[in-house]
Amino acid sequence: MYFNLRKLLIPSLALMVVVMLMTTDGMESVSPVKADTNDQVFYLSPDGNDNGPGTREEPWRTLDKASQAETGDTVVFLPGTYEGILQPENSGTEDAPIIYKAEEPGTARLAGLSTDDYHHAVTILGKEYIEINGLHIEPQNLEFGRWLTINSTNSTGNNCTADTDPGSDSQNIKVKNLVMEKAFGLGRGGAGIPVVIKNASQIEFKDNILRQFQGGDMMWFACTDRVVLEGNSISHAGHSPTAFSPLFQFKSNNYTVVRGNVFHGSWGRPFEAFGDPNMLFENNIITHAYHGGMSAGPEAKLMMEDSIFRFNKVYRNFGSPINIHYYNEGADSKGTRIYNNVFDDNYTDAVNIAGVVEDYTFKNNIFSNNDLEGGNRQILFDGDASHFQFHNNAFWAQGAEGILDNGTGKALSLEDVQSNGWKQENGNQFSDNINIGPGFVDAENHNYGLTSDSPLIDAGDSLTVAASSGSGDVVEVEDTKYFYDGYGIEGEVGDLIAVGSASQQARVIDIDHENSTLTLDQSVSWEAGDPVSLAWSGAAPDMGVFEYGENGRVSVEIDTDSFSVHENEQVTFTATVQGVDGPLAYDWSLGDGTKAEGSKVNHSYEGPFISQDSAGPSGYPVFLEVTDDQGRTYHATSYVEVTEPNKDENPFIHINFNQFGHATRGGSSNFENEDANSWWLLYLSRPTTDLVIEEGENGNKAGHFIADNNEAANARMMPADWYIDKYPFINFHYRIEPGTPIALYLQAFSTIEEERSVYIAAAPAAESDAEIIVGNNQLIDDGEWHEITIDTREIREKYPDVNLIQELRFGAPDRFEMNDGDGYWLEDLEILPSNLVNSSVDHMKTLVDRYEEEGEVADTGNARLMRIHLTSVSHYEERESMDKAVKHMESFKRLLEYQQENELISWKVYNTLKTDAESLIAKWQ
Numbered sequence: 001m002y003f004n005l006r007k008l009l010i011p012s013l014a015l016m017v018v019v020m021l022m023t024t025d026g027m028e029s030v031s032p033v034k035a036d037t038n039d040q041v042f043y044l045s046p047d048g049n050d051n052g053p054g055t056r057e058e059p060w061r062t063l064d065k066a067s068q069a070e071t072g073d074t075v076v077f078l079p080g081t082y083e084g085i086l087q088p089e090n091s092g093t094e095d096a097p098i099i100y101k102a103e104e105p106g107t108a109r110l111a112g113l114s115t116d117d118y119h120h121a122v123t124i125l126g127k128e129y130i131e132i133n134g135l136h137i138e139p140q141n142l143e144f145g146r147w148l149t150i151n152s153t154n155s156t157g158n159n160c161t162a163d164t165d166p167g168s169d170s171q172n173i174k175v176k177n178l179v180m181e182k183a184f185g186l187g188r189g190g191a192g193i194p195v196v197i198k199n200a201s202q203i204e205f206k207d208n209i210l211r212q213f214q215g216g217d218m219m220w221f222a223c224t225d226r227v228v229l230e231g232n233s234i235s236h237a238g239h240s241p242t243a244f245s246p247l248f249q250f251k252s253n254n255y256t257v258v259r260g261n262v263f264h265g266s267w268g269r270p271f272e273a274f275g276d277p278n279m280l281f282e283n284n285i286i287t288h289a290y291h292g293g294m295s296a297g298p299e300a301k302l303m304m305e306d307s308i309f310r311f312n313k314v315y316r317n318f319g320s321p322i323n324i325h326y327y328n329e330g331a332d333s334k335g336t337r338i339y340n341n342v343f344d345d346n347y348t349d350a351v352n353i354a355g356v357v358e359d360y361t362f363k364n365n366i367f368s369n370n371d372l373e374g375g376n377r378q379i380l381f382d383g384d385a386s387h388f389q390f391h392n393n394a395f396w397a398q399g400a401e402g403i404l405d406n407g408t409g410k411a412l413s414l415e416d417v418q419s420n421g422w423k424q425e426n427g428n429q430f431s432d433n434i435n436i437g438p439g440f441v442d443a444e445n446h447n448y449g450l451t452s453d454s455p456l457i458d459a460g461d462s463l464t465v466a467a468s469s470g471s472g473d474v475v476e477v478e479d480t481k482y483f484y485d486g487y488g489i490e491g492e493v494g495d496l497i498a499v500g501s502a503s504q505q506a507r508v509i510d511i512d513h514e515n516s517t518l519t520l521d522q523s524v525s526w527e528a529g530d531p532v533s534l535a536w537s538g539a540a541p542d543m544g545v546f547e548y549g550e551n552g553r554v555s556v557e558i559d560t561d562s563f564s565v566h567e568n569e570q571v572t573f574t575a576t577v578q579g580v581d582g583p584l585a586y587d588w589s590l591g592d593g594t595k596a597e598g599s600k601v602n603h604s605y606e607g608p609f610i611s612q613d614s615a616g617p618s619g620y621p622v623f624l625e626v627t628d629d630q631g632r633t634y635h636a637t638s639y640v641e642v643t644e645p646n647k648d649e650n651p652f653i654h655i656n657f658n659q660f661g662h663a664t665r666g667g668s669s670n671f672e673n674e675d676a677n678s679w680w681l682l683y684l685s686r687p688t689t690d691l692v693i694e695e696g697e698n699g700n701k702a703g704h705f706i707a708d709n710n711e712a713a714n715a716r717m718m719p720a721d722w723y724i725d726k727y728p729f730i731n732f733h734y735r736i737e738p739g740t741p742i743a744l745y746l747q748a749f750s751t752i753e754e755e756r757s758v759y760i761a762a763a764p765a766a767e768s769d770a771e772i773i774v775g776n777n778q779l780i781d782d783g784e785w786h787e788i789t790i791d792t793r794e795i796r797e798k799y800p801d802v803n804l805i806q807e808l809r810f811g812a813p814d815r816f817e818m819n820d821g822d823g824y825w826l827e828d829l830e831i832l833p834s835n836l837v838n839s840s841v842d843h844m845k846t847l848v849d850r851y852e853e854e855g856e857v858a859d860t861g862n863a864r865l866m867r868i869h870l871t872s873v874s875h876y877e878e879r880e881s882m883d884k885a886v887k888h889m890e891s892f893k894r895l896l897e898y899q900q901e902n903e904l905i906s907w908k909v910y911n912t913l914k915t916d917a918e919s920l921i922a923k924w925q
Contacts, residue, residue, distance in 0.1 A: 039072030039096055043103075046080035063087075063110070072096030077108035077135060086110060086122045092129030094172070105134035105177055106593070112137075112145035118191035120146045126153030126168035137180045146192070147180040147210075152199035160199075160223035160252035170200040172490075177207050184214035195219040202490055203227040207623075211236040212610055215294065217272075218242065221256070222249040226489045228257045231635070233591065233621040234271075235264040236610060238294030242271040244279070250331035251275040251305065255487035257282075260635050262621035264288045268295025270321070275331035279307040280484050285637050288618060289317040291718040293680050299323035299352065306335040306481060306513065311545050313342050315446050318720040320348045320380070326355035334358035334387075337482045339365060339463065342448045342544050344440075346370045347720075347806075348749065349380040349405065353388060360388040361479075364460040364543045366438050366448075367403075368396040373804040374749030377405040392432045392461040394543055401435070402752065411752040432461070438544065445563040446639075449546055449576065457548055460541035462531030466499070467516060471525035473506075475499060475518045477532050483518060485511045500530040502537055502551060537579070547578060554579040556626055556636035564617070564641040565605070571640055573601045577626055580634065585627045591620030605642045617641045617721060649922070652727040652831040653719055655680075657693050657701040680717055696827035697733050697785040704825050705810070707740075707818035714811035715826060722805045722831065724792045725915050729837045730808070731789045732829040736781040741765035741816040742824050744779070746795050747807040756799045759813060761790055766813050774798055785825075789837060793915070796908040834919030841874045844916050851909045858904040866913075869895055882924045889917050889924075 042054035050065040052058035056076075060066060063084040066075045071092050077100070092098040102108040110121040121137045124130055132148070139145020149155070153167030183194050194213050197203060203224065210218060210232065218237035221227060221244045234241045241263065245252045253276045262285045263270035270289050273279065281304075289298040298319030302309065303326075314321050322343075324333050335358065343350035343365065350370040353360070367378040376397040381388070381404075395414060397403045402411025416422060417430040439454030441447045450457055463482040466475060485508045486492040494508035497518070506520035518532075526532075533541050537549025546555040555578040565571045575586055576599075588596040590603050609618050619641035626634045644650075680703070690713070696702030705713040736742055743762035750756055759766070761777035774797040777790050795802050810826065812818050845867060852863040869892040876885040893914060900910040 039074065041074045041076060042066075042069065043076050043078060044082070044108075045078040046082060066100065069098050069100070071098065074099040074101065077102045079104060079107035081109045081111050083111050083140070084113065085119060086132075088124060088127050088130050091127045094129060097129040097131050097172075097174075099131045099133065100135070101131070102134035102136075106136050106179055108134070109136045109138055111140040114141050116141065116144050118144050118146060120149040120194075120196070122148040124148075124150045124170050124173060125155055126151075126170055127173070128171045129173075130170075131174040131176070132178065133174070134177045135179075137178060138182050142183050143185050145183060147183070147194040148175065148178070149196040150175075150198070150200045150203060151196060155198075160249060166199045166223075170203075172202045173200065174204040175206070175208065176204070179209045180211075181209070182212045185216075193217055193220045196222075197224060197227065198222045199224075200227075201225040204491075205229050205232065207231045209233045210241065213237045213241075214267075216240070217246060220246055221253050222246065223252045224256070225253070226255045226487060227253065228259070228489060228492070229261060230257065230259045231623060232261045233264070234261060235288075235618070236267045237265075238268055238292070239296060240269055240272045241265065243274075244272065244276050245274040245331070246272065249274075250327070251277065254278055255489065256280070257487065257489065257492065259283055260623075260637055261285075262287075262623075262637055262639055263300075264618060264621065264639060265290050265292075265295075265298070265317075266618040268292040269298055270300045270317075272301040273304055274301065274327060275303045275305055275333070277305040277307065278487060279304050280487070281307065281309045281312065283311045283635075283637070284313075285621070285639055286312060286314045286321055287316050287639055288720075289319060289321045290720055291319050293717075297323075301325075301327070303327055303331050303333040304336045305332070307337075308482065308484060309336065309338045310340050313344075313446075313448055313545060314350060315342065315344045315346065315448075317346045318718070319346075320350070320352045321346050322351045324351065324353045324357055324360060326357065332356065332358070333360060335481060336360050337363070337463075337479075339363040339482065340460070340541075340543065340545060341365045342368070343370060343378070344368045344443060344448065345372075345446070347804075348374060349377045351379045353379065353381040355382070356387070358387040362388070362390045363392055363463065364541065365393045366396075366456065366544045367393060368438050368440075369398060369443070371749065372398065375405065375411065375752035376400040376403050377411075377752055378403045380405045380407070382407050388429065390430045390433055392543075393434075394438055394456055394459075395433060395435050396437050399437075403435070405752045409753055434459075441557075441559060445560050447557070447559045448544060449557045449559065450542065450544060450548065456543040458539045458542060460533075460536075460543045462533040462541065464532050466526045466528055466530045466532055469527045471523060473520045473523050475520065475524070475526060475532065476516055477518060478516065480511050480513050480516050480518060482533075483508050483511055485509060485519075496535045496553065497532060498535045499524045499532050500526045502535070505535050505551075550579065550581075552579050554634050556624065556634050558622065558624055558636050558638035560622075560638055560640055562640075564619075564643065566643055566645045566647075567607055568604050568645075570602055570604045573603070573622060573624075573638065575599045575624055575626065575636065577634065580626075580628050582629045584629075587625045587627070589623045591622055605640075608642055608644070617643055648726055649833060649835055651836065652722065652833070653829070655829045656696070656827060657703045680715060694825070696825070697735075698828060700827055702733075702735075702825045702827035705823055707820060707822040713742075713818055713823055714809055716807060716809040716811075718807045719805070719831065723803055724795070724805055725803065725911055727831050727833050728791055728793050728912075728915055729789055729832040729834070730792060730829070731787070731832055731837075733785055733787050733827040734779065735783065735785045735825040736763050736779060737821065737823050738781050738783055739765050740781055740822040740824060741812045741818065742779060742781070742810060743813055744777075744790070745807075745809040745811065745813075746792060746805055747809070748795065748799060748802040749804060749806045756802065757807075758795050758798050760792065760794055761788070762813075766816060785827075791912070793908065793912050796906075796911065800907040834915050835922055837919075839916045839919045839923075841870050841877060841920070844913060845870050847909075847912060847916075851905070856906040856909045858899075862899055862904045865895060866892070877924075886921050886924050889921050893917050 043056045043059035045059040048059035048061035054060045063086045112121040137147045150170045152169050216239040218241045256279045258281045260283045266288045291298040371377045401413040404412040439451045441449040464477045464479040485494040506522045510519035535553045537552030547553045557576045559574045561572040622638040624636045690706040690708045692704040694704050707713040743759040743766045747757040758774045763779040763781040848866045857863045873888045899905040
């Protein structure tokens with residue numbers, strides 16, 4: 001299936017070059033459209049003949065023949081599958097590039113080779129002015145086939161460290177509208193990475209889909225200069241979907257633009273940046289970062305130097321999404337400005353700052369409702385992170401005061417960190433920040449525009465101020481690091497700014513950071529201390545991603561009426577544009593190949609984004625291009641989750657090891673059952689494990705976790721969205737070597753004051769640690785296979801307010817050591833809703849008796865009331881009068897609500913019996 005993410009506007013006049021102003025949620029760049037030429041066009045078909053003329057009627061056949069195209073040639077791929085490697089032998093020129101494109105985008109598949117050696121289906125080495133457009137790359141050999149590389153003539157050379165001669169770099173290469181998907185393997189070396197862009201300059205990588213690499217890093221940028229990564233959908237990779245300057249090639253890229261992409265990790269973290277200087281990271285969506293089986297964590301590494309991170313929406317990530325820290329002396333974090341972003345609804349802190357971080361400034365950002373199931377922490381910073389500043393940001397966590405965490409175990413409020421005492425001890429880290437609700441249009445559906453009465457409109461601070469009075473086209477300012485001048489990239493333009501007032505605007509064409517000056521495209525006048533900021537409207541800039549009103553920076557919003565929909569359920573997208581007058585045209589790409597027009601679009605998705613998405617919910621990226629009557633274009637992005645109907649009635653997780661193995665001993669992958677690879681944290685589990693795949697009890701493969709050198713043989717997973725009232729039960733088959741001290745551990749999201757974890761089942765050798773075990777679940781260690789079902793809500797015996805589980809782990813409790821040979825097997829692990837477990841009224845009566853004995857019910861009278869209600873329900877159930885059974889069970893729920901509100905029963909009793917009641921009601925109806 002083809003997914004064309006953005007429609008390219010081509011002028012009809014043959015020799016006309018149109019300069020287009022392109023913005024994404026208000027950020028601007030200019031792209032020249034190439035004039036039509038009379039260069040030759042050739043055709044390729046799997047049924048063609050290389051000895052023919054290459055016409056549409058008599059096309060060529062092989063990629064070898066296509067690779068011989070000469071300057072100015074266009075090679076059009078007709079539908080079909082092409083084996084081999086496309087490796088251009090010649091270069092184009094600025095006026096006559098060599099173009100390889102699909103006649104119908106997405107219908108021409110490059111399958112690579114069948115041989116067992118690493119190779120890239122598209123290989124560009126030391127060439128210039130090549131364009132690849134509309135092809136679908138899916139290897140026939142998933143273990144060794146890779147997608148695309150752009151490198152120097154000596155692809156093993158390295159021009160950023162000069163350790164070997166790289167030969168000639170590749171330059172002026174465009175990669176557009178490609179779908180690149182499916183491969184597996186470790187992918188921790190250049191040859192094994194699906195996409196490698198290295199020793200290259202002036203690279204345009206736009207409107208592509210990259211997904212489904214079961215391995216390490218999916219895409220590398222190293223030793224590059226002036227790269228634009230824009231409008232791409234990047235998801236579903238092992239360790240890192242996109243890595244900038246990875247694996248000891250730190251700080252090797254310069255002048256990189258990362259704009260308008262949707263990073264939806266789903267299997268792991270979103271990206272890594274290792275210290276690159278001069279990076280503009282703007283208008284991206286970062287969502288669904290996940291601590292998966294190969295990722296080593298959910299967080300993006302945001303280590304940059306003299307860079308900008310702005311207008312990004314960072315939301316609904318299943319762990320801390322942004323990590324800023326000191327990696328080593330080659331990949332540090334300094335001189336970066338982070339402003340006008342939204343960080344909302346992330347499962348833990350939105351930003352984690354650690355170690356030596358120098359000169360990082362956060363301004364005009366919104367941090368809202370992060371870590372709501374834990375400690376309400378919006379940011380986490382360690383005590384040594386003294387070289388950063390948070391100025392004029394908005395914080396909100398449902399009104400909580402203690403929303404900051406510096407690792408001391410005490411929740412900090414803004415009042416604490418902005419006090420004189422704090423400043424005397426720690427410096428001016430926090431100033432003029434506010435704790436206030438942002439007034440989003442619809443935060444529940446992740447629409448982060450501001451309502452007309454939002455307190456954050458006109459509440460932003462200017463980015464900097466003029467350092468002295470004057471006039472002309474060179475302005476000295478106090479801080480130049482907030483601004484962008486185009487980086488010398490072809491087609492890029494600098495920021496439109498306002499100096500002194502909203503009405504005095506000019507564009508930045510050059511920045512001298514050493515002398516703190518901005519060179520503008522026209523003369524302006526100013527006084528010392530005048531505000532200098534991106535173009536704004538009103539009394540002051542707005543906070544957050546968007547700017548409202550006339551003459552400010554252009555902002556394009558996409559509002560979604562429902563962020564999460566079922567397959568074939570309609571969703572509505574509505575576009576709103578600020579700062580542009582006149583008629584507008586709207587062109588949508590909805591992520592599944594569908595195109596649409598108009599400011600409002602209704603659509604439904606027929607299925608999931610990938611064939612199987614086991615590691616948490618995922619969905620579709622949405623891209624919008626708006627064109628005004630002058631031909632200028634502006635862009636916006638959105639995202640919508642798509643799930644199967646009746647998902648809440650099916651297993652949340654069902655894992656076996658049938659297809660497991662690409663990173664372990666033996667096995668294979670066909671992408672039809674990715675569960676074990678995506679879930680089990682085996683890539684960097686601590687302590688490490690030894691895992692063997694063996695035959696299980698029920699005809700499936702089982703994982704045999706073996707202790708080696710006294711390691712704990714941990715089997716860990718961190719399911720996303722595991723709400724225990726929706727999915728209370730764990731069922732699994734297991735086998736334990738006699739004497740192995742194994743237990744099942746659950747961890748909720750921690751508060752600032754404490755971690756919240758319990759062992760919910762244990763084998764006899766681990767039961768002596770009784771103070772950490774809840775429930776009455778015993779694991780049998782006789783070396784035989786057993787099955788067990790456990791109610792995870794028992795965690796509430798120790799932590800009554802837990803709703804969401806962060807981690808499940810099999811392993812030895814901390815004070816136990818495993819001996820060599822200790823171990824256990826797991827097969828067919830399921831996390832289940834109540835309707836798939838044999839709930840019954842009799843079982844509920846048994847629970848009432850148990851809770852009364854344990855003191856969870858205030859007195860005998862309240863327990864008796866519950867039994868009377870349940871007896872009535874049983875009466876009507878036995879007579880198959882289901883309407884009356886439902887009616888009386890609803891009455892029982894109301895009784896539970898009354899008892900809970902009046903503290904007559906514990907939260908555990910209320911939640912457990914309420915969930916069972918709702919399960920039976922759903923079954924009877």
